[in-house]
Amino acid sequence: MRSSLEIFDLDTGESTVVLQTDRLIEAPNWSRDGRFLVVNGDGRLFRVDLDAPGLSEIDTGFAKDCNNDHGISPDGTMLVISDGTRTGQSAIYTLPIAGGEPQPVTEKTPSYWHGWSPDGRTLAMCAQRDGSYGIVTIPVGGGEETRLTDAQGHADGPDYSPDGEWIWFNSSRGGTMQLWRVHPDGTGMERITDDDRVNWFPHPSPTGDGVLYVAYESGIEGHPRDKDVELRLLDLGDGSIRTLLPIFGGQGSINVPCWHPGGRRFAFVRYARP
Secondary structure (H helix, E strand, O other), X not given: OOEEEEEEEOOOOEEEEEEEEOOOOEEEXXXXXXXXXXXXXXXXXXEEEOOOOOOEEEEOOOOOOEOOOOEEOOOOOEEEEEEOOOOOOOEEEEEEOOEOOOEXXXXXXXXXXXXXXXXXXXXXXXXXXXXXXXXXXXXXXXXXXXXXXXXXXXXXXXXXXXXXXXXEEEEOOOOOOEXXXXXXXXXXXXXXXOOXXXXXXXXXXXXXXXXXXXXXXXXXXXXXXXXXXXXXXXXXXXXXXXXXXXXXXXXXXXXXXOEOOOOOEEEEEEEOOO
């Protein structure tokens, strides 16, 4: 078993295995109706129906090099993918939720999608522009980009709060990789965590009261896979942080939005130790 796709329940504190496979799968998204998950593997996307779990390939047209930065639109009708088939490096496209020919949002590279605004109009991505990786937004139909961070350190993993007031992300601009947030117009930037862990991929819950993220051990560079990490939850009410689950994972475990629409469960992938 290489990959174990699982669901964690905040109320019980327990995880349930959905699917185990010998192939490498990554980055589960939860459908808006709560009935299925979307994961990637071997450059393809797959649907995993929760009532009969299995890997059912989604038609992504020409896109055969999909990475783990993909997601579902707020209204549940569209997919966004990050794919390098035509460009050689990751670019961003949209397509119908059931599959179809991808339509370009931006073919500037490298661009990695991470967040979809709650009103459905804007995408947030990690993009390398002018030599540095930062947080960039773009209209869902394509157009002018807006860069929200400067070149002070690497910034990655943007995801919107459910009210659309904040974009959460991780950045090393303070010296180590920690969680930050900024308003979509680029104002009000603030550092949220400040500890000895290496913190990545913040995902605000649909209920707006917490932020899920992955915490690497101190000293880790980047966001590698196959590491001992912790899935942690930041309480936005009192600021406390609790470890929900230690896993062997990292890259691929929760790269993209993974919450159930009800906000009490989330999907993740853990990996087998070599």
